[in-house]
Amino acid sequence: MMQLRCPYCGERDETEFRFGGPAAIIRPGPPEQVSDEAWADFLYQMNNEAGWQAERWCHVGGCGSWFHIWRHTLTHDVSQPTLVGRPMAERPVE
Amino acid sequence: MFGTPWGRAWRKAEPKSHYDVVIIGGGGHGLATAFHLARDHGVRNIAVIEKGWLGGGNTGRNTTVVRSDYYYTTSSRFFDRSVKLYETLSKTLNFNIMFSQRGILNVFHHRDDRAGWLRLVNAMQLNGVNAELLDREQTLAYCPILNADPNARFPIQGAFLQEEGGTVRHDAVAWGYARAADAMGVDIIEECEVRAISRSANGNISGLTTTRGDISTGKVAVMAASGSDRLCEMAGFRLPVSHLTLQAFVSEPLKPVLDCVVASSGTGVYLSQSDKGGIVAGGSTDVFTSFARRGNFGTMESVLSGIVDFIPQFSRLKLLRQWSGTVDYTYDSSPIMGLSPVPGLYLNCCWGGGGFKAIPAGGETMAATIANDAPHSLIEAFSIDRFRTGALVDEAAAAGIEH
Numbered sequence: 001m002m003q004l005r006c007p008y009c010g011e012r013d014e015t016e017f018r019f020g021g022p023a024a025i026i027r028p029g030p031p032e033q034v035s036d037e038a039w040a041d042f043l044y045q046m047n048n049e050a051g052w053q054a055e056r057w058c059h060v061g062g063c064g065s066w067f068h069i070w071r072h073t074l075t076h077d078v079s080q081p082t083l084v085g086r087p088m089a090e091r092p093v094e
Numbered sequence: 095m096f097g098t099p100w101g102r103a104w105r106k107a108e109p110k111s112h113y114d115v116v117i118i119g120g121g122g123h124g125l126a127t128a129f130h131l132a133r134d135h136g137v138r139n140i141a142v143i144e145k146g147w148l149g150g151g152n153t154g155r156n157t158t159v160v161r162s163d164y165y166y167t168t169s170s171r172f173f174d175r176s177v178k179l180y181e182t183l184s185k186t187l188n189f190n191i192m193f194s195q196r197g198i199l200n201v202f203h204h205r206d207d208r209a210g211w212l213r214l215v216n217a218m219q220l221n222g223v224n225a226e227l228l229d230r231e232q233t234l235a236y237c238p239i240l241n242a243d244p245n246a247r248f249p250i251q252g253a254f255l256q257e258e259g260g261t262v263r264h265d266a267v268a269w270g271y272a273r274a275a276d277a278m279g280v281d282i283i284e285e286c287e288v289r290a291i292s293r294s295a296n297g298n299i300s301g302l303t304t305t306r307g308d309i310s311t312g313k314v315a316v317m318a319a320s321g322s323d324r325l326c327e328m329a330g331f332r333l334p335v336s337h338l339t340l341q342a343f344v345s346e347p348l349k350p351v352l353d354c355v356v357a358s359s360g361t362g363v364y365l366s367q368s369d370k371g372g373i374v375a376g377g378s379t380d381v382f383t384s385f386a387r388r389g390n391f392g393t394m395e396s397v398l399s400g401i402v403d404f405i406p407q408f409s410r411l412k413l414l415r416q417w418s419g420t421v422d423y424t425y426d427s428s429p430i431m432g433l434s435p436v437p438g439l440y441l442n443c444c445w446g447g448g449g450f451k452a453i454p455a456g457g458e459t460m461a462a463t464i465a466n467d468a469p470h471s472l473i474e475a476f477s478i479d480r481f482r483t484g485a486l487v488d489e490a491a492a493a494g495i496e497h
Contacts, residue, residue, distance in 0.1 A: 019383075046335065050385045074385050
């Protein structure tokens, strides 16, 4: 079972968490200056890293907090979490 | 021991320095495309190159279900064409693919689910695809092994049935297409990984660098399932795709107990019994992006508990194997097929959990697309352009679970 670390509750099984998708996606703007291509990229181009990926998770089965982690999509290793709203940790080195 | 051993079904081809068309990916779609290019369009100088072994990706990992219960007319026309081609495929290929149209029963557990399925059944009937809605008694009569307890966690309220749906011997599809394509001169080259895709000064595809040497070609078709996005990056563009893990399970063999494919809309599990007697089962994808090609225990547990709730007799079944594949999903859960932003590069990928059922129609339409350098009418809507125009084919909700 994959283990994730909640900033408040510590290490727990993956089943206590909900995946919130890739993090660090910046909505382009202001809207009237955004090209169709940039907007389509924002809507449909998903971060899909084979390696360390910045992600958002929620501890739904626990304290309910949202946090960011780096997770390796090949090994399922995870970095230390940071709460949403705080600066993200540096991308881990391979 | 009993006469002469079986001969090779296809040659072990060495890569030549030039091909008219190179198809990347030796799964069902790649082999079917090669077959149709050779048979219907007279293109004979074709290579199918495969990183691993033939049919070793999702073609050999799926749960072999074939159906066409799609909501939108565009999807319905395409997938129903595929079912029709499967019906005659054994004869077409002279290879028994064991298509068993045993019926697919999609069980619902709540009256609100019924409304959704009724909407789908109506849409299917309008699209000319046979489908019917069953009540609780009819459902239990059709598949008596289901949990009839009215106090079950997911009580059975009824089901929607597609009688033309069924299962296929998945390896036979790959082998049959491979043998038939090989007989027409198609080179099938295994253990040949693409390292680079080169383009000429005018932007056209000009060739490939592979682990078995350079190949010059003007037409490359990307049919590499979850490897497709990295191939497209080599050609200079990105695919709007996300990778997930999808698991499957097979049990020890039993006497015949389950004569249809049955799925639960409450738990997302689906089951069928193979001709060897094993119960083949699957469920939802794992819930987060992964390239690891191994299933996670959280999803495993929810699939297996769903099975036990659905068919309590299976609680003491022993699993023989569990495996997983990497499935590549787009935003609307529909595939990407047709031309690409790079001239000479064709796409047939992003099938998510639903590519197997589409193999014959995928091969037929992609062969026409490659031969004519214009999308076949059945796949126009699945163009990568829809992620620029916004004209999505949003089958995610309509086609049920992993489709």
